[in-house]
Amino acid sequence: MDKGMKILIVDDFSTMRRIIKNLLRELGFNNTNEADDGSTALPMLKNGGFDFLVTDWNMPNMEGIELLKAVRADPMLKSLPVLMVTAEAKRDQIVEAAQAGVNGYIVKPFTAETLKEKIDKIFERLEAQ
Amino acid sequence: MEIDEERTTSQLDLARRLVAHLEAGDEAAANEIIRELRNPFERELFDDLGKLTRDLHEALNSFRGDSRLVELTRDDIPDAKERLNYVVSMTEQATHRTLNALDEGIPLLESLHDRSAELTERWTRFRKRELSVEEFREFATELDAFFVASGEETERVKTLMSEIMMAQDFQDLTGQIIRRVIRLVQEVEENLVGLIRLSSSRMEPSKAAKPVEEPAVDEEIKGHGPIVPNTQDASADVVSGQDDVDALLSSLGF
Numbered sequence: 001m002d003k004g005m006k007i008l009i010v011d012d013f014s015t016m017r018r019i020i021k022n023l024l025r026e027l028g029f030n031n032t033n034e035a036d037d038g039s040t041a042l043p044m045l046k047n048g049g050f051d052f053l054v055t056d057w058n059m060p061n062m063e064g065i066e067l068l069k070a071v072r073a074d075p076m077l078k079s080l081p082v083l084m085v086t087a088e089a090k091r092d093q094i095v096e097a098a099q100a101g102v103n104g105y106i107v108k109p110f111t112a113e114t115l116k117e118k119i120d121k122i123f124e125r126l127e128a129q
Numbered sequence: 130m131e132i133d134e135e136r137t138t139s140q141l142d143l144a145r146r147l148v149a150h151l152e153a154g155d156e157a158a159a160n161e162i163i164r165e166l167r168n169p170f171e172r173e174l175f176d177d178l179g180k181l182t183r184d185l186h187e188a189l190n191s192f193r194g195d196s197r198l199v200e201l202t203r204d205d206i207p208d209a210k211e212r213l214n215y216v217v218s219m220t221e222q223a224t225h226r227t228l229n230a231l232d233e234g235i236p237l238l239e240s241l242h243d244r245s246a247e248l249t250e251r252w253t254r255f256r257k258r259e260l261s262v263e264e265f266r267e268f269a270t271e272l273d274a275f276f277v278a279s280g281e282e283t284e285r286v287k288t289l290m291s292e293i294m295m296a297q298d299f300q301d302l303t304g305q306i307i308r309r310v311i312r313l314v315q316e317v318e319e320n321l322v323g324l325i326r327l328s329s330s331r332m333e334p335s336k337a338a339k340p341v342e343e344p345a346v347d348e349e350i351k352g353h354g355p356i357v358p359n360t361q362d363a364s365a366d367v368v369s370g371q372d373d374v375d376a377l378l379s380s381l382g383f
Contacts, residue, residue, distance in 0.1 A: 013300060058352025
């Protein structure tokens, strides 16, 4: 796993973006960018260069699930690893995210260990492919 | 105008006949004419009354038919109170979590600071060759112990700082819950405005707030925010935590 990879953090709450950014920095990832919802994230992603997307679900304008679907539908972005970090806890929603092609799903509130574990797992799987 | 004239003529005619009947002492015929004179006014009154009754009926029907308002009062408003209570307890928890970490961290830092100040003082004396061999031996042992302890204690302070950082996640979680309550208050307001419009025809319809048309999103898929205990949320099929999420995903082949 390349610690220098470019990560986009998408959450409408700036406090949560800061928490995730801090946790990622502790894990050694310093190349992070932020967006406050799907509609600002998508153009950033399309401009290229991102290696990993960490997104919330419940956001104004464009929700995380729509962003995930848009990413998977875009030929340039379709294989971008996506980790959802969200308070959405309905089983139907988790199934929906899985079917839409999410690579990992973390339910809030979460711990630093959970974040590390899920990121490790995502990249282990991708490297094994 | 023509109708009014016609009406006046007929009323005059009736009045003359009424006077004639009264003078002739024909009471039955006089009463008949009085009834005839009263007739058009009574019809107007009944028409007005009929219209009023119909309006009232329609207003009541649309009030009853607006089940959203019933739902709001029965389910959503009690839920909103529960949500706000949950926000209070979440913020309380987060504050305690932060203060607990500070309660442990501040004495650790104070003690580290004091010990390093004391050792610095002795180090200065050592540099000035003021320490005896015996004093230096003791100093070296204490320095050894301090190096080990400070490594452990700063590590502990770092953990406590992370704890403080993670405690701030309440702002996102409670923020989502509060936004949901704000949306509810807005909806109640719109419904009440609608109700006032129904019961008062004098209100300018153009001034009343129109319900905001939200783009149609599948309710199942739309984000809800955190699940709040003792509300309608609890009736949904939800996971209880990360282990539950992991189990569900692994059952889906993840």
